[in-house]
Amino acid sequence: MKKTIRDIDVANKRVLVRVDYNVPINAELKIMDDTRITATLPTINYLIEHGAKVILCSHLGRPNGQVEPKLSLRPVLARLTQLLDRPVSFAEDITDKSTAELVNNMQAGDVVMLENVRFYKQEEKNDEAFAKKLASLADVFVLEAFATAHRKHASTYGVAKLIPAVCGFLVEQELQMFNKVLNSPEHPFVAILGGAKVADKLPVIENLLDKVDTILLGGGMAYTFIKAIGGNVGMSLVDSTKLELASKIMDKAKEKGVKIILPIDNVGAKEFSEDAETKVFNSGFFADDYQGMDIGPKTIKAFKKVIKKAKTIVWNGPLGVYEYEKFKRGTNKIAKYVAKNKGISVIGGGDSVAAVQSLGYAKKITHISTGGGASLMVLQGKTLPCVEVIEDI
Ligand code: AMP
Numbered sequence: 001m002k003k004t005i006r007d008i009d010v011a012n013k014r015v016l017v018r019v020d021y022n023v024p025i026n027a028e029l030k031i032m033d034d035t036r037i038t039a040t041l042p043t044i045n046y047l048i049e050h051g052a053k054v055i056l057c058s059h060l061g062r063p064n065g066q067v068e069p070k071l072s073l074r075p076v077l078a079r080l081t082q083l084l085d086r087p088v089s090f091a092e093d094i095t096d097k098s099t100a101e102l103v104n105n106m107q108a109g110d111v112v113m114l115e116n117v118r119f120y121k122q123e124e125k126n127d128e129a130f131a132k133k134l135a136s137l138a139d140v141f142v143l144e145a146f147a148t149a150h151r152k153h154a155s156t157y158g159v160a161k162l163i164p165a166v167c168g169f170l171v172e173q174e175l176q177m178f179n180k181v182l183n184s185p186e187h188p189f190v191a192i193l194g195g196a197k198v199a200d201k202l203p204v205i206e207n208l209l210d211k212v213d214t215i216l217l218g219g220g221m222a223y224t225f226i227k228a229i230g231g232n233v234g235m236s237l238v239d240s241t242k243l244e245l246a247s248k249i250m251d252k253a254k255e256k257g258v259k260i261i262l263p264i265d266n267v268g269a270k271e272f273s274e275d276a277e278t279k280v281f282n283s284g285f286f287a288d289d290y291q292g293m294d295i296g297p298k299t300i301k302a303f304k305k306v307i308k309k310a311k312t313i314v315w316n317g318p319l320g321v322y323e324y325e326k327f328k329r330g331t332n333k334i335a336k337y338v339a340k341n342k343g344i345s346v347i348g349g350g351d352s353v354a355a356v357q358s359l360g361y362a363k364k365i366t367h368i369s370t371g372g373g374a375s376l377m378v379l380q381g382k383t384l385p386c387v388e389v390i391e392d393i
Contacts, residue, residue: 002175002390003166005043005142010052012108016138017043017168018155020145020370021058021076029075033357036147037079039370043144043168044084044111051108055138056080056088057117057155059148065121077113088113094120095133103137117155124153131158144168147371149386160389167390170370175387177367178378181346186311187213192303192334194219195317195349198239198246200376204316205249205260207381214259214310216303218295218319218330222263225250231284234268235291261306265296267320267327274324294320295330304337311343316379318351331355339364348375 005015019040024032031037047054061071074090081088088111091099102112117123122130131154135141141160143149148156149171159165167175181189189212193201198221205215217225223236228246253260263283268290269276280296281287295303307313315338319330332355338345339361347353348369356362369375374384 001393002172002387003393004172005046005166005168007393008140008164008166010047010050010140013052013139014055014103014106014137015047015052015140015142016055016057016134016159016163017047017142018145018148018159019056019058020147021056021073022060022147023076025060025075031075031079034079034083036370037076037083039170040144040168041083043142043170046169047142048084048086048109048111053103053106053108054111055103055106056111056113057094057134058114058145059118059123059155060116061118063116063118065118065124067119071116071119073113073116080113084111086111091115094137095130100137117153122154124151126152126154126158128158130154131162134159135162138163141165142168143386143390144170145386146171146174146369146374148374149371149384150374150377152385156386157389160386165390167387171387173367174369174371174375177346177369178375181312181314181344182211182379182381185211186343188310189312190214190216190306190310190314192216192218192307192313192315192319192338193317194221194319194331195351196220196237198224198242201317202242202245202249203380204376206252207379208314209249209253209256209258212258212314214261214306215253216261216306218263218299218303218334219317220292220321221317222295223292225260225262226283229284232286232288233284233292234281234286234288236266236268236286237291261302263292263295263299264302265298266292267294267296267329269293269327272321274326278326293324294327300330300333303334307334307337307341310341313338313341313343313345314379315345315347315352316349316376318355322351322355328355332359335359335361348372348379
């Protein structure tokens with residue numbers, strides 16, 4: 001068990017909180033979704049109430065070590081100030097002595113936000129001197145950036161090795177939820193896996209074979225499996241380097257009594273485009289010039305039956321090319337069935353999360369993870385490096 005902010009005395013301490021405020025911001029600098037900001041409020045409010053001096057640090061976008069005014073955290077500062085209903089000071093330059101002065105003059109309950117930490121090229125290199133600079137601003141480090149916890153950067157990993165480091169409530173909740181479903185799930189336990197990156201998803205399936213009863217496979221990754229059992233997938237996405245492994249995984253599933261259910265039918269398109277001509281094909285019987293873009297109606301029905309009976313559900317990845325209106329149906333239907341399920345449901349990954357949120361089902365899901373890559377790593381059975389360096393209780 002990792003220490004959290006509950007396990008230490010934060011009164012009058014300078015507490016550096018690494019949050020993930022990498023929120024979508026439009027051209028008018030309006031925040032389109034503030035979930036990642038509101039998700040950190042319990043931790044920030046707890047620290048304020050317990051007399052800490054709160055220093056917030058985050059990245060935004062990919063400025064690649066350059067100052068990019070469009071990727072300034074100022075819009076986030078404005079939103080956070082509203083949400084906290086108190087002033088939050090802003091430190092323009094993490095490495096400048098004015099920031100050290102600002103931090104050293106803080107009173108208990110004050111909040112300071114640092115400018116985008118990826119404006120410094122040292123950040124993503126986990127540069128030791130830069131990590132030391134960050135550490136010099138604080139007495140304690142709090143990891144609250146679950147979505148970045150799989151990356152060894154100076155502000156997520158390097159600094160945690162230099163000063164006492166604990167988890168914030170968001171990271172604690174994410175770890176608890178994944179721990180619960182992966183280590184003590186109620187059965188039937190069903191995993192729904194979609195998306196395109198076969199290489200990332202195969203280790204997830206391998207890890208889940210010891211835990212789940214059924215795996216529903218959809219999205220682009222399913223075609224590698226269908227091809228592996230000799231089906232014709234036309235022009236569908238296939239990772240030809242993974243055919244053998246896909247086949248081995250299916251054999252292993254059989255041995256372990258885990259059902260892997262592949263799509264029965266698919267919506268195929270002549271091109272990878274929104275207005276392509278479409279046709280439904282049974283799996284394995286694609287026309288050579290068509291590619292799979294979504295799961296078909298028979299598959300949706302079959303998946304619904306399994307989801308209905310599940311007591312635990314983990315879902316990662318869309319079941320079709322969700323970005324195109326025409327190929328969203330499978331993902332949206334599955335989102336509806338997962339939301340209707342009364343058991344425990346955990347969803348991670350951008351598109352599957354977007355589907356439940358856009359349809360207004362978010363409140364019906366037990367846990368919506370704030371981390372895509374990080375949740376995938378947890379589902380692969382690996383420990384997040386930035387969590388590993390947090391002190392044990
Ligand atoms: P991932 O990051 O692996 O979860 O993949 C997400 C991406 O998978 C989304 O951009 C989808 O458009 C894509 N995807 C889903 N189904 C398919 C498909 N049948 N063919 C190609 N790409 C797909």
